[in-house]
Amino acid sequence: MPELPEVEVTRLSFASRIEGARILSVRLGKALRWPLGCAPSRLVNRGVLGVRRRGKYLLIDLDQGLLLLHLGMSGSLSFAKDLPAPGRHDHFEMVTTQGTLRLNDPRRFGAVVYADAQDAGAARTLLGRLGVEPLTQDFDVDRFHAGLKRRKAAIKQVLLAGDVVVGVGNIYASEALFLAGIRPTVIAARLSRPRVARLHAAIRDILGRALASGGTTLRNFASASGEKGHFQFETMVYAREGEPCRVCSKAIKSLRQGQRSTFYCPQCQKA
DNA sequence: AAAAGCCCCTGGATGC
DNA sequence: TGCATCCAGGGGCTTT
Numbered sequence: 001m002p003e004l005p006e007v008e009v010t011r012l013s014f015a016s017r018i019e020g021a022r023i024l025s026v027r028l029g030k031a032l033r034w035p036l037g038c039a040p041s042r043l044v045n046r047g048v049l050g051v052r053r054r055g056k057y058l059l060i061d062l063d064q065g066l067l068l069l070h071l072g073m074s075g076s077l078s079f080a081k082d083l084p085a086p087g088r089h090d091h092f093e094m095v096t097t098q099g100t101l102r103l104n105d106p107r108r109f110g111a112v113v114y115a116d117a118q119d120a121g122a123a124r125t126l127l128g129r130l131g132v133e134p135l136t137q138d139f140d141v142d143r144f145h146a147g148l149k150r151r152k153a154a155i156k157q158v159l160l161a162g163d164v165v166v167g168v169g170n171i172y173a174s175e176a177l178f179l180a181g182i183r184p185t186v187i188a189a190r191l192s193r194p195r196v197a198r199l200h201a202a203i204r205d206i207l208g209r210a211l212a213s214g215g216t217t218l219r220n221f222a223s224a225s226g227e228k229g230h231f232q233f234e235t236m237v238y239a240r241e242g243e244p245c246r247v248c249s250k251a252i253k254s255l256r257q258g259q260r261s262t263f264y265c266p267q268c269q270k271a
Numbered sequence: 272a273a274a275a276g277c278c279c280c281t282g283g284a285t286g287c
Numbered sequence: 288t289g290c291a292t293c294c295a296g297g298g299g300c301t302t303t
Contacts, residue, residue: 003296033279033299056297073297074281089281107280109297126299153274161274162298169296218296219283238296258275261294 002071004134004167005210006221006229007056010071013223014079014101015051021096022047023062029091032103033072033111036092043067043114048096055130055166059123065116068123072109078102079224101224131164134203135211139165145196148188155191155199156184157258168203171216171238174263176202178237183269184262185255209234237263 002010026040047063060067071077079101086093092103092112103110115123131147132139147164148155158164159173168176177184179202182195191199215221215229218239222228236246240263241254250267 006296033297070297072280073295105280106282107295107297109279151273157274160297171296216296221296259277260297 002056002075002215002221003169003172003210004053004056004207005172005213005231006215007058007071007167008053008211009215009223009227009229010077011051011053011058013225013227014077014099017079018048018060018096018098018101019050020048021098024095024097026095027086027093029086029089029093030108032091032105032108033070034113036112037114043094054127054133055162056169057127065114066123068111068113068115068126069103070111071103072105072107072111074107074220075103075105075110076220076222077224078104078226104220106220129163131162131166134165134167134207139200139204141193141197141200144200145193148191148196151188153188154185154257155182155188156262158188159203160258160260165203167207170260170262171218171235172203172206172210174238175235176206178263178265178269179206181269183271184257184264186271237265239263 023043023046026043028040049061049063052059056070058069060069079099081099083100083102089104089106090102091105091108094101103112132143151158156173156177159168180199182199210216210231213229213231214227216231217228218232237252240252242251245252245265245268248267250265252263253266254261254263
């Protein structure tokens with residue numbers, strides 16, 4: 001579920017509330033993607049300094065070490081003083097002096113991993129290959145163009161891979177390519193500089209607007225304060241196969257790329 | 272080095 | 288109603 005906008009919406013919904021808290025207890029449910037990496041009791045009494053985001057990872061900085069948290073495909077967080085009794089899909093819970101942080105993740109593709117120091121072990125491996133942050137100044141057309149130049153895979157799959165630019169998942173990749181008028185199957189390296197510039201602008205636009213809309217809630221997504229997103233009402237192509245394009249009325253098409261579905265308009269995205 | 276497949280897991284929708 | 292099949296917002300790992 002969660003792409004960059006959903007992860008950032010989640011971060012914003014609890015970062016300031018948990019900052020300065022002290023951890024009172026940690027409880028684990030069923031196994032997530034990776035083990036926590038330390039005994040839960042080791043986290044007790046640590047202080048929470050703040051919450052950052054890198055790509056689709058949330059980084060909870062502690063006064064000693066940090067927690068890396070990923071929502072996977074179906075994860076969502078809750079943070080509140082009084083939460084209902086844990087359900088069957090609540091697999092991580094951290095009680096703090098300022099509220100309880102809980103991860104609900106039915107598919108368990110998500111993860112919570114403890115790392116000793118910022119550039120140690122897990123953090124380095126998981127974050128090391130990530131591309132540039134699309135909503136920062138570091139994401140500029142020159143750099144993006146250079147990154148795409150050496151990739152001979154389809155542009156949609158290069159966007160999803162996250163090693164050129166992070167945070168663009170299956171929904172926003174289709175949406176950004178539509179906005180830029182680019183066919184998802186085009187080889188990344190073949191995109192002309194003006195088209196790369198359009199895609200660059202489209203990615204920033206789509207992620208920015210989705211963020212402002214509280215993200216996309218297809219099924220379960222909600223921020224840590226329980227707010228659902230509403231960007232699903234603004235999608236141009238995603239999950240609209242057979243429906244008329246909102247620009248030209250041609251039927252939206254879909255195809256499979258790397259076991260993921262892609263949606264596009266055959267008229268607005270001719271090449 | 273980069274591309275393509277595989278797989279982790281559960282649940283909801285659809286079809287017979 | 289019951290059961291099988293397919294699909295889902297991610298991404299690390301292994302194989303080409």
